[in-house]
Amino acid sequence: MSQREWGAVEDVQKHSVHTLVFRSLKRTHDMFVADNAKTVSIDDESHKLKMSVKLRTEYGPVLHMPTLRENREKVPLAIGDAYDHYPSNQGHESEYMVTGTHPYPSGPGLALTADTQIQRMPSESAAQSLALALPPSQSRLDAHRTAAGVGDIYRQAGIPERSHPPGLSMGGMETGGMKNSALMAKKAPTMPKPQWHPPWKLYRVISGHLGWVRCLAVEPGNQWFVTGSADRTIKIWDLASGKLKLSLTGHISTVRGVIVSARSPYLFSCGEDKQVKCWDLEYNKVIRHYHGHLSAVYGLDLHPTIDVLVTCSRDSTARIWDIRTKAGVHTLVGHTNAVATVRCQSAEPQIITGSHDTTIRLWDMLGGKTRVTLTNHKKSVRAVVLHPRQYTFASGSPDNIKQWKFPDGSFIQNLSGHNAIINTLAVNSDGVLVSGADNGTMHLWDWRTGYNFQRIHAAVQPGSLDSESGIFACTFDQSEGRLITAEADKTIKVYREDDTATEETHPVSWKPEIIKRKRF
Numbered sequence: 001m002s003q004r005e006w007g008a009v010e011d012v013q014k015h016s017v018h019t020l021v022f023r024s025l026k027r028t029h030d031m032f033v034a035d036n037a038k039t040v041s042i043d044d045e046s047h048k049l050k051m052s053v054k055l056r057t058e059y060g061p062v063l064h065m066p067t068l069r070e071n072r073e074k075v076p077l078a079i080g081d082a083y084d085h086y087p088s089n090q091g092h093e094s095e096y097m098v099t100g101t102h103p104y105p106s107g108p109g110l111a112l113t114a115d116t117q118i119q120r121m122p123s124e125s126a127a128q129s130l131a132l133a134l135p136p137s138q139s140r141l142d143a144h145r146t147a148a149g150v151g152d153i154y155r156q157a158g159i160p161e162r163s164h165p166p167g168l169s170m171g172g173m174e175t176g177g178m179k180n181s182a183l184m185a186k187k188a189p190t191m192p193k194p195q196w197h198p199p200w201k202l203y204r205v206i207s208g209h210l211g212w213v214r215c216l217a218v219e220p221g222n223q224w225f226v227t228g229s230a231d232r233t234i235k236i237w238d239l240a241s242g243k244l245k246l247s248l249t250g251h252i253s254t255v256r257g258v259i260v261s262a263r264s265p266y267l268f269s270c271g272e273d274k275q276v277k278c279w280d281l282e283y284n285k286v287i288r289h290y291h292g293h294l295s296a297v298y299g300l301d302l303h304p305t306i307d308v309l310v311t312c313s314r315d316s317t318a319r320i321w322d323i324r325t326k327a328g329v330h331t332l333v334g335h336t337n338a339v340a341t342v343r344c345q346s347a348e349p350q351i352i353t354g355s356h357d358t359t360i361r362l363w364d365m366l367g368g369k370t371r372v373t374l375t376n377h378k379k380s381v382r383a384v385v386l387h388p389r390q391y392t393f394a395s396g397s398p399d400n401i402k403q404w405k406f407p408d409g410s411f412i413q414n415l416s417g418h419n420a421i422i423n424t425l426a427v428n429s430d431g432v433l434v435s436g437a438d439n440g441t442m443h444l445w446d447w448r449t450g451y452n453f454q455r456i457h458a459a460v461q462p463g464s465l466d467s468e469s470g471i472f473a474c475t476f477d478q479s480e481g482r483l484i485t486a487e488a489d490k491t492i493k494v495y496r497e498d499d500t501a502t503e504e505t506h507p508v509s510w511k512p513e514i515i516k517r518k519r520f
Contacts, residue, residue, distance in 0.1 A: 194451035194510050197432055198501045200444060200483060202458055204494040206242045208235060213486035214254060214472045220262040222478035227486055228255030234269055234279075239477060242494065250277060250286055257300045257311075266323070268309060270297035276311050278323070290321045292328050295338075303344045308365075310351055312339035318353050320365065330368030334361055340382040343393070348407055352393060354381030360395050362409055372409045376402060385425035385433075387447065394447075396422035396435055401445070415450040418443045424473045428480040436485060440469025451510050456495075464489035 015023075211230030218225040224245060226236050234248040234255055253273035260267050267279040276297055278288035295314035302309055308329060312318040318332040318339050337357035344351055349371045351363040360374040360381055374395075383396035391406045394415075401415035401422065420437035427433045431447035444454040460469045470488035477484065483495040 192449055194446040194449040194453065194508055195431060196503050196508055197430065197444070197446060197453055198497045198499075199454050199506055200456070200495045201498045202456075202493055202495050204242050205461065206237060206492040206494070207461065207490060208237075208244050209233070209490045209492075211254070211490060212468075212470075212472065212488045213490060213492055215257050216473050216475060216484055216486045216492065217258045217260050218475060218477045218484070219260040220478065225477070225484060226258050226260060226267060227492055228258045228269060228271070229490075230254040232271075234258060234267075237492070239482075246284065248279060248284065251275060253296075256296065256298050259300055259302055261302055262304075263302075263307065264323075268300055268302065270300045270311055272296035274313075276300065276309070276321070288323075288326050290319075290326055290328075292319055292331075293317070298338065299341050301342050301344045303346070303350065303365075305346045310342050310344055312342040312353055314338040316355070316357075318342050318351070318363075320351075320368070330365070332361075332363055332368060332370075334370050334373070335359065337380070340380065341384045343384050343386055345386055347391070352384050352386070354384045354395055356380035356382075358397070360384065360404075360409070362407075371407075374404065374409045374411075376411060382421070382423050383425040383435075385427050387427055388429050394425055394427065394433060396425045398422065401425070401433075401435055403447075403450075413450050415445055415452070417452050423471060426474045426476055426483070428476045430480065434474055434483060436471030436474045438470045440471060440487070442471055442474070442485070449510075451508070453508065458487075458493055461489040461491045 209227065209229040209231055211232075213227050213229050215228040216225060218239070222239060224236055224239050226234060228234050228251075232249065232251045232253060232255065234251070235244060236246040236248070237243065238245055248267075251269065251271040251273055252275075253271050255269055255271045257270040258267065265281045267281055268277065269279065270276045274293050274295060274297060276290035276293070277286045278290070279285065280287045290309065290311070293311065293313040293315055297311050297313045300309060300311040307323045309321045309323055310318060311321070316333075316335045316337060316339060318335075320329040320332070321327070322329055332351070332353065335353065335355040335357050337355055339353050339355045341354045342351065343353075348364070349362040350365040353361050353363065355361070358375070358377045358380055360377070361370050362372040362374075363369070364371045377395065377397040377399060379398045381395050381397050384393060385396075386393045392403060392412065393406065394401055394403050398419070398421050401418065403412040403415070404410065405412055415433070415435075418435050418437060418441070420439045420441060422435050422437050424436040425433065427447060433445040433447045435443050435445070437443075440457055440460070442456040442458075443452055444456070445452050457469075460466055468488040468490075471485050472488065473486040475484055476482065481496060485493045485495070487493060
């Protein structure tokens, strides 16, 4: 410290605490005196500047309203002349000049006809109203309503209604003696009722693996499915009978991911031995290896339209491979912890990864760069699932299951209540979302509302420990009539809908605590 600074410190220390407190109070009083004191005079110039800024901020976009071609009348305004551009609605119908670049809204009762006399253009940037005069023949029949209401026009155009400027009198907002529908009170927001789904029940348990069953996939023809296990084997099962058809050996550690190609007779697998293998199902042998990952490979997925394979690993990266040449196309770098799950889609963004660093990344496959990073989760993300029909997806974490909307990852809603480490998610076209957890519990949700309509905790297979009840993977078959789970008790369980259940026997007991605002 310099001598000057030391001197300043000594000067402050000379004052008592009492003096310093009152000095601080005085500064505070001087700062906020304008909020409470009535004796403070208002500076006219500052007030005019404030009002002009306020007017331009609130009503700037609508100051270029269309003007009358003839007999233009001004509405008397309470504040300045800022609204001189607003035409009067009183008196006879007037002819307006159509301005703006946005298309007219389409909808029942809004088609423009040769008799249309009043036209205004609705748009979000220019909050204008569109009043369509009815044809003369119809106006005689309905003398009470001569034009569509502003609120009706906005609702048809999908634009939120905006309040009218305060200077407009009530008479200026009435047409034919009737109040404009924009003045009607809005309905209170309500939550949609969940769709009823029949409960699912266990009807088959398949055993054969000697270790935890870590992954599974159903082939596109819906004839068989494949599982990978901690016993280092890949087994192919008949879907109808549940009988073992084939066992494939080659991995030297736990198999963590399997997928069957819909474009070629290939099966792809990955494991904790850092290997990614391509199996030819006509010869039942490995024909390609994809080398590059530095640690265990936790998941993989195939692009639906391009011959590329995407894998994710404990080395914090995801890699894109050319299936035929075995060459690495891109290494997706950005996560700071193990990447647990990866999903591909044909639309942009094409690759979605979930990681133990609690983030989800949406990748541009062409450039190999992150497009969006979602940081809403507080714990590791081990599962991501894409909706088969909607342009949305869900992610699973111990804190919440979250739903998102593409392409920018807009948050939709939380699905709360599955308080466990969620390893897997699956969803079908009917809107049934399934989440499987480390403690052996499985929750079934209504996708649209987030209503948890069923909870399942299957019994552990005899011979396994009670703690070995985790669900590591689940998926629907191609018909979406069966749900298959891969579990820690070395079994594969198959569920199907209960045909005897009805809405009377299993009613929807839905009591929302708060109103969720959907962002669809």
